[in-house]
Amino acid sequence: MPPPTHAPDFSSQTYWQTRFTSTPSPFEWLGPSALLEPFLRPFLSSPSPPSVLHIGCGTSSLSLSLRRLLPPHTPPRAILNVDFSARAVELGRAREREEFGLEGMRWATCDLLDFSNLLDAVGPSGLEDKFGLIVEKSCIDALACGPDVPTARPFSLPPQPSSSSSSPIPPPTLLTLHLAALTSEGATWLALSYSSERFAFLAERAPEGVPDVGRLWRLEREERVVVQEGGGGEGGAWTPEVAHVVYVLRRTGVPCP
Numbered sequence: 001m002p003p004p005t006h007a008p009d010f011s012s013q014t015y016w017q018t019r020f021t022s023t024p025s026p027f028e029w030l031g032p033s034a035l036l037e038p039f040l041r042p043f044l045s046s047p048s049p050p051s052v053l054h055i056g057c058g059t060s061s062l063s064l065s066l067r068r069l070l071p072p073h074t075p076p077r078a079i080l081n082v083d084f085s086a087r088a089v090e091l092g093r094a095r096e097r098e099e100f101g102l103e104g105m106r107w108a109t110c111d112l113l114d115f116s117n118l119l120d121a122v123g124p125s126g127l128e129d130k131f132g133l134i135v136e137k138s139c140i141d142a143l144a145c146g147p148d149v150p151t152a153r154p155f156s157l158p159p160q161p162s163s164s165s166s167s168p169i170p171p172p173t174l175l176t177l178h179l180a181a182l183t184s185e186g187a188t189w190l191a192l193s194y195s196s197e198r199f200a201f202l203a204e205r206a207p208e209g210v211p212d213v214g215r216l217w218r219l220e221r222e223e224r225v226v227v228q229e230g231g232g233g234e235g236g237a238w239t240p241e242v243a244h245v246v247y248v249l250r251r252t253g254v255p256c257p
Contacts, residue, residue, distance in 0.1 A: 011146025011171065013111070016058070016085040024091055026059045029138045030192055030244050031227040033062040036135070037069065039190050039246055043133050044069035049078065050132025053122075053182065055112055056139025057081040058088050064096060066135065067105055076104035080131075082121050083109060112139070113149050113174050115157055115181070122182060131182055134189040141193050143171040153209040156257050157181045172201055173213055180216040180256040189217065189249040192225075196245055215254045222247050 009015050020027075043050060049070060057063050063081045070076060083089050086109045097103050108121035148168030152159050157177065169177075179189065191198070199222075202214040228242035 009145065010142040011144075013084045016083070017087055020059055020085050020087040020091065024059070024087070026061055026095075028060050029058065030194055031137075031225070033060055033065045033137070035225050035227065035244075036062065036137070036190060036192055036246065037065060039248065040066070040069055040135065043188065045071060047071065049074060050187070051129070052079045052133045052135060053131040053179075054079065054081045055134065055136045055179075056142065057083045057092055057107075058085070058137075059091050060137055062135070062137055063092050063105065064099055067096070067100065076100075077106055080106040080108065080122065082107075082112070082118075084111060085109070112178060113143065113171055115159060115178050118178055118182075119158065130184040130187070132184055132187045134179055134183065134187065134191075136190070137192045138194065140172050140175060140191055140198060141195060143175055144198075146171050149174050151210075155210050167207065167209070169207060169210060170201065172198070173206075173210070176202075176213045176217060177211060177256065180213070180251065183251045185251055185253040187251040189247075189251070191247045191249070192244055193247060194244050196222075198245070199247055199249065211257055216252060216256060217249045218252055220248045220250050 044052075044066065052066060054063060054066060063079075066079050067076045070078075081089070081092055083092075089107045089109050093103055093107050096105060110121035111117045148170050150166045151169045151174065152166045155177070183189075199219050202217060202219060204214075206212045206214075223246045224243050225246055226241060226243045228239070
């Protein structure tokens with residue numbers, strides 16, 4: 001009998017660094033980047049597009065799609081692509097230079113669940129010059145695979161080193177808090193997820209001492225997108241339909257502590 005296999009730890013930096021090192025070809029999580037383009041175009045094709053934070057960029061072509069969607073002569077530095085894997089960031093930079101001749105977008109390696117590390121990636125003005133658009137393909141799905149994160153109490157951003165106690169926070173909740181601190185009122189978060197309940201936690205009661213994330217972000221809509229049609233195939237074999245969900249969230253005016 002073959003030994004049991006274990007599911008990959010999609011929340012692990014080591015997993016993604018190893019994967020992108022051994023398989024440097026572009027990888028599209030859940031589906032092609034074109035799935036998100038109809039949602040992105042109204043934002044990025046406007047005369048004054050918002051600054052963009054692309055989280056968990058990996059080796060997807062979505063980073064390049066973001067730049068292509070910008071109006072001509074719009075500085076691409078308004079787009080910041082971040083990933084856990086330094087190899088993914090290296091490959092993304094190289095592909096941007098290959099397509100556009102010059103590297104114009106910003107790229108950084110960071111841990112989205114470490115706010116100090118995230119601020120280093122965003123830059124010193126990250127808490128003042130906030131993002132207007134967050135984009136991701138299943139980044140929150142991957143982080144949700146990991147364990148809860150010990151976090152200082154009382155909760156604050158940036159964290160206070162003098163805090164005397166800590167308790168765990170689920171990764172999706174912590175990510176949501178971190179992104180709230182980096183986005184302006186009215187900012188949009190576009191997330192492609194395999195889960196039909198990915199943001200159900202917004203309606204749940206917050207842990208003691210943690211801000212209510214449901215007051216920081218409002219789920220405006222969710223749209224089912226089909227990536228594989230179901231039906232009968234050759235020989236009568238049935239192919240199941242495969243569909244995912246695009247979530248559209250809006251940052252409220254409630255300040256993040």
